[in-house]
Amino acid sequence: MDLLLSALAQIARIAVPYALVAVGGTLSERSGVVNIALEGILLNSAFGAAVGTISTGSPEAGVLCAILAGASTALLHALVTVRGRADQIVSGLAINIGSFGATRALLKALYSSASNSPRILEHPIEPVPPFGLLGPLGDVIGQPLFLAALLVCLVVHRLLLRSGVGLLVRAAGERPAALDASGVGVVGVRTMAVVLGGAIAGLGGAWLAFQQNSFTDGMSGGRGYIALAAMIAGKWKPASAVAACLLFAAAETVQIRLAGRGIPTQFLQMIPYLVALAVLAGWVGRAVAPAAIGRPYRRGQEEG
Amino acid sequence: MTSRRLLLPVVAAAIGLVAGALLAGLFGARPDRFLILLLGETLGSGYGIGQVLFKATPLIFTGLAVALPFRAGLFNIGAEGQMMVGGFAMALAGIHLASVPGPWLWLLCVAAAFLAGGIWGAIPGLLKARTGAHEVIVTILLNFVAAALVNYFLSRSYALPDTVRTATLGEGAWMARASDAFGFFRGSGLSTALPFALAAAIACDLLLLRSPLGFHWRILSGGLRRARYARLSPGLLSALSMGLAGAIAGVGSCYYVLGYKHYFEEGFTSGSGHVGIAVGLLARNRPAAIPVSALLFGVLSQGGLVVNQLVPRELVDVIVAAILMIFISLDARSREGGLRWISS
Numbered sequence: 001m002d003l004l005l006s007a008l009a010q011i012a013r014i015a016v017p018y019a020l021v022a023v024g025g026t027l028s029e030r031s032g033v034v035n036i037a038l039e040g041i042l043l044n045s046a047f048g049a050a051v052g053t054i055s056t057g058s059p060e061a062g063v064l065c066a067i068l069a070g071a072s073t074a075l076l077h078a079l080v081t082v083r084g085r086a087d088q089i090v091s092g093l094a095i096n097i098g099s100f101g102a103t104r105a106l107l108k109a110l111y112s113s114a115s116n117s118p119r120i121l122e123h124p125i126e127p128v129p130p131f132g133l134l135g136p137l138g139d140v141i142g143q144p145l146f147l148a149a150l151l152v153c154l155v156v157h158r159l160l161l162r163s164g165v166g167l168l169v170r171a172a173g174e175r176p177a178a179l180d181a182s183g184v185g186v187v188g189v190r191t192m193a194v195v196l197g198g199a200i201a202g203l204g205g206a207w208l209a210f211q212q213n214s215f216t217d218g219m220s221g222g223r224g225y226i227a228l229a230a231m232i233a234g235k236w237k238p239a240s241a242v243a244a245c246l247l248f249a250a251a252e253t254v255q256i257r258l259a260g261r262g263i264p265t266q267f268l269q270m271i272p273y274l275v276a277l278a279v280l281a282g283w284v285g286r287a288v289a290p291a292a293i294g295r296p297y298r299r300g301q302e303e304g
Numbered sequence: 305m306t307s308r309r310l311l312l313p314v315v316a317a318a319i320g321l322v323a324g325a326l327l328a329g330l331f332g333a334r335p336d337r338f339l340i341l342l343l344g345e346t347l348g349s350g351y352g353i354g355q356v357l358f359k360a361t362p363l364i365f366t367g368l369a370v371a372l373p374f375r376a377g378l379f380n381i382g383a384e385g386q387m388m389v390g391g392f393a394m395a396l397a398g399i400h401l402a403s404v405p406g407p408w409l410w411l412l413c414v415a416a417a418f419l420a421g422g423i424w425g426a427i428p429g430l431l432k433a434r435t436g437a438h439e440v441i442v443t444i445l446l447n448f449v450a451a452a453l454v455n456y457f458l459s460r461s462y463a464l465p466d467t468v469r470t471a472t473l474g475e476g477a478w479m480a481r482a483s484d485a486f487g488f489f490r491g492s493g494l495s496t497a498l499p500f501a502l503a504a505a506i507a508c509d510l511l512l513l514r515s516p517l518g519f520h521w522r523i524l525s526g527g528l529r530r531a532r533y534a535r536l537s538p539g540l541l542s543a544l545s546m547g548l549a550g551a552i553a554g555v556g557s558c559y560y561v562l563g564y565k566h567y568f569e570e571g572f573t574s575g576s577g578h579v580g581i582a583v584g585l586l587a588r589n590r591p592a593a594i595p596v597s598a599l600l601f602g603v604l605s606q607g608g609l610v611v612n613q614l615v616p617r618e619l620v621d622v623i624v625a626a627i628l629m630i631f632i633s634l635d636a637r638s639r640e641g642g643l644r645w646i647s648s
Contacts, residue, residue, distance in 0.1 A: 036440070085640070086632035089379060089440065093581055094628035101621025108616040109331055225444045232441065266456035273448045280445075281437040296636070 002135065007253060009136040013211065015242075015249035016149050017042065020204030021227035022234065022241040023153050024197035028074070030160060030236055031193035032173035032186075032292045036092030037077045039224030040099030041198050045070035045205025047103045050117045050215035051110065059125060063145065063206045070202020071195050073099065078194040082187055085296030096224075104217050117215040125210065145207055152200055157238035169193050173290035176297040186297045222273075229276040236290060244279065251275040312634050313586045317600055320627030327622060333614040345610035346603050352610075354482060354492025358559070360602030361494075362387070362573070364501040364595050365556025366580025368508050369425075369549040371589035373439075375512055376545040377525030382428060382443030383553040384577025385450030390421030390554020392454045394561050395470045395568035396462075402474030409476035413562060417554040424450065425550015426543045433539030439546065447577070458570060468570035479563040495563030501595070504552060508591035521545055553577065579605070582628050 021038050028035040045066040052065025077095055081088045104114065111117050131142025140146060160166040171179040172189040180186050201224075208223075209215050226248055234241030255271040321342075325335035346352045366383040373380045397416035401409060428442040462470045482494035512518040524531045524541050531538045560572045579601050586600070587593035601624065608620035 080629055080633055084633045084636055086629075086636040090581070090585060090628060090632050093381070093578070094625040094632075097578060097582075097628075098622045098625025101618040101625065104618040105331070105616035105622065108618075222444075222448055225441065229441050229445065232438065264456050264460065266452040266459070269452040270449050273445045273452075277431075277437075277442065277445050277449075280441060281431045281435045298640070 005134065006136040007257070009140045010253045010256065011246065011249045012137070012140045012146070014252050015245045016146060016207045017204035017223055018227045018230060018245035018248060019153055019242045020149055020207070021201045021224055022230040022245050023156050023238045024070075024074075024199070024201035024204070025228055025231045026197075026234070026236055026238050026241050027156060027160065027169065027200065028194045028197035029231065029293055030173045030290055031169045031190045032176060032290055032295065032297070033078070033081055033190055033194050034088040034092065034294050035074075035077065035194065035197065036089055036225075036228065037073065037095040038092075038201055038227060039220050039222070040092075040096040041070045041073045041201045042205045042208065042224045043096075043099045043103055043218070043220040044073045045202035046209040046219055047106070047205075047215050048202070049206040049209040050120050051106075053120045053209075054118060059121060059210065062120070062209070063203070066206035066209070067199045067202045070205060071199040074195050074198020074201070075191075077198070078191045081296065082190045082194065085298060088294055088296075100218060103215075107215070107217060115217050120209060120213050120215075124213070145203070145210065149203060149207065152203065153238060153242050156200065157242075160238060170290070172297075173292055176292050180297070180299055186299075190297070226272060226276055229280055232289075233276075233279045235288070247279070248272055248275060312638060313588075313597065313631060316586070316627050316631035316634055319630050320623050323626050323630075324619060324623035327619060328611070328615045331615040331619065333611075338611060338614055341614060342607040342611050343603070346606045350488040351491050352606065354489030354494040355606045356599065356602040357482075357498055358493040358495075358564070358602075359605040360595070360598040361498045361501050361559040361563075362556050362576040363579055363583045363598035363601050363605075364498075364505055365559075366553050366576045367583030367587060367594040367598055368505060368591055369553035369556070369577075370580050370584035371587065371591055371594060372508055372512065372521075372552070373429075373542075373545045373549045374584060374589045375518070375525060376521035376541065377527075378429070378432070378542055378545060379440050380425070380428075380443055380546060380549050381440055381581065382425065382446050382550070382577070383580045384573055384575070385443070385447035386421045386425050386550040386553035387557050387573045387577055388454050389424045389450050390417035390551070391557025391561050391568055391572065392457070393417050393420030393554070394557055395473060398473030398477040398561070399462075399471055402476075404474070404476060406476045409474050410479070410562065413473070413477045414555055414558060417557055418551040419554075421554015422547045422551035425553065426547030429543035429546030430539070433542050439542075455570060458568070462568075469565075470568045472567050473561065477562050478566055479558060481563070493559075493564040495559065497559040497563040500558065501556070504555070505591050505594050508552070512591060517544070553580070579624065582624055585628065586631055 021042055025035050025038050048069030049062045049066035053059050053062030073095060077091055080086045080091045108114055125143055127139050127142025131138035160169060168184055168189050172186050176186040208219060230244035230248055231241045233244040252272045255268040258268055259265060325339045328338035329335045346356050366387060369383040370380050394413045394417035397413045401412055404412060428439040431437040431442055432439045464471060479496045482489045483492060520536050520541055523534050523536060524538055528538050561568050583594060583597045583601050587597035604620050604624055608617040611617060
């Protein structure tokens with residue numbers, strides 16, 4: 001029982017950043033904007049959480065900084081691709097390259113260390129009381145940030161697939177010209193979706209930084225890309241993407257639990273990536289992306 | 305049109321450098337000193353020029369590995385992993401077959417890298433054709449798998465004690481160092497891998513623009529339906545395009561394994577695969593233009609090391625990102641008929 005609870009706790013802990021990034025990415029891509037920049041967004045927001053908390057001493061301020069860092073990185077992506085109509089994949093890659101450089105450079109400038117920040121908090125964040133009964137699982141899912149993440153995923157799923165606002169976002173990704181003809185600006189809708197997606201992914205960055213209680217160089221460690229794979233595996237539906245994230249997190253938990261039992265660590269490291277590959281290539285089949293994804297929209301231009 | 309093709313990347317690079325210098329100002333360095341140091345220490349001495357050319361060499365290969373599939377409508381983010389796998393195969397050939405004489409050993413090493421990189425590159429092409437898995441995500445994931453796989457074999461059987469490098473390759477596989485022939489380049493890592501890279505660029509240009517295969521690739525980039533009308537096999541063409549790209553990236557590891565250190569070392573690629581994307585784009589994915597674009601990034605790569613005394617060298621990554629962003633923004637604008645001041 002204890003073993004099960006602690007395994008579940010581990011899965012939940014690992015799944016949080018994946019899920020937030022995948023949901024943020026889904027929001028962006030349903031509006032028609034490919035978002036490879038999520039890796040950089042995750043990194044920048046983890047950095048924001050660390051700097052915000054260390055300089056103010058308040059974790060709430062840290063979370064706010066993480067959200068701001070995620071949203072403003074996403075805003076850059078939106079300005080260049082939605083407003084500037086530049087290539088979305090290249091913009092995302094450039095943001096990732098730049099974010100790795102910028103966070104490292106700032107780490108050196110602020111804390112004179114090439115690899116990590118000082119500890120973020122003196123004491124870990126306590127879980128909300130009623131969850132204390134659940135033991136190790138309660139320690140994870142009782143954390144305010146976890147509850148917030150869960151709420152965000154549920155709300156986005158509902159909003160995107162079942163509300164009028166969600167319809168606008170989906171129309172921007174499927175039929176931008178039709179949306180435009182109905183009097184709603186495609187550029188505005190896409191920009192909002194990308195920035196909101198960045199803010200949500202930023203919450204994932206905060207989770208990463210708080211779990212480790214410091215910012216380390218390159219700490220996003222490919223999670224943004226795995227989350228993108230989960231988003232595709234979930235066929236661009238938030239709840240299904242979260243389910244795929246849980247699967248990947250379970251694979252990673254298996255990896256961690258098998259460590260030190262004679263299986264070479266490098267093989268264990270491969271597990272999440274291989275699972276992601278297998279899911280993408282095998283189970284998903286031809287996932288159908290939003291029709292207008294990757295294509296910049298300009299009023300008066302024909303859809304081709 | 306022609307002037308736009310040439311001018312836009314230059315303008316993007318210039319704006320990016322100026323923006324980088326201003327950014328250096330925020331880090332407490334004088335922007336003019338930053339630029340003078342960056343350019344002076346790279347292009348102002350034999351050693352500097354040699355190092356720039358040395359750093360540009362792998363970027364020519366990885367730039368080609370991005371440009372070739374791009375012309376077939378595929379985006380290869382996997383050059384990093386392909387170069388790593390190829391370099392490891394190259395080292396294994398050079399170690400195990402060390403007794404093979406002279407140029408034959410070199411040829412075997414290059415062939416091993418070509419094959420290994422090619423297979424690694426063909427996987428995403430095949431997966432895309434068979435299952436529709438998006439090559440961007442697949443190549444990214446394969447980069448991580450490649451790193452873990454190579455690291456496993458390295459640490460288990462091939463690394464010298466307490467290092468992350470293999471034994472030294474047989475001498476027959478070594479490529480000549482420029483500093484041995486020309487004292488001018490003394491101390492730099494430049495080797496005959498550079499002319500090899502230039503030859504690869506010319507070969508790719510001919511393949512892409514003058515051969516039936518290149519023509520088919522360009523049809524494929526117009527979409528699956530068009531390719532089927534032309535009775536082409538999209539699956540085979542994508543696998544071939546990605547496979548060749550992987551092979552080129554794999555062979556690119558010769559700049560280090562055969563030309564510089566003469567052994568395989570973990571992390572030797574140091575991001576060449578990712579910068580290759582920028583190199584390819586700025587050359588507008590035209591193979592013949594890639595060496596020029598690689599030169600710019602060679603300056604930035606070597607420049608990062610020399611500015612480290614003023615500002616954290618990672619600022620150069622930010623400059624690379626800025627140049628990319630500025631370039632794609634200007635490019636999009638000029639496609640729509642704007643920017644007459646550059647394009648007319």
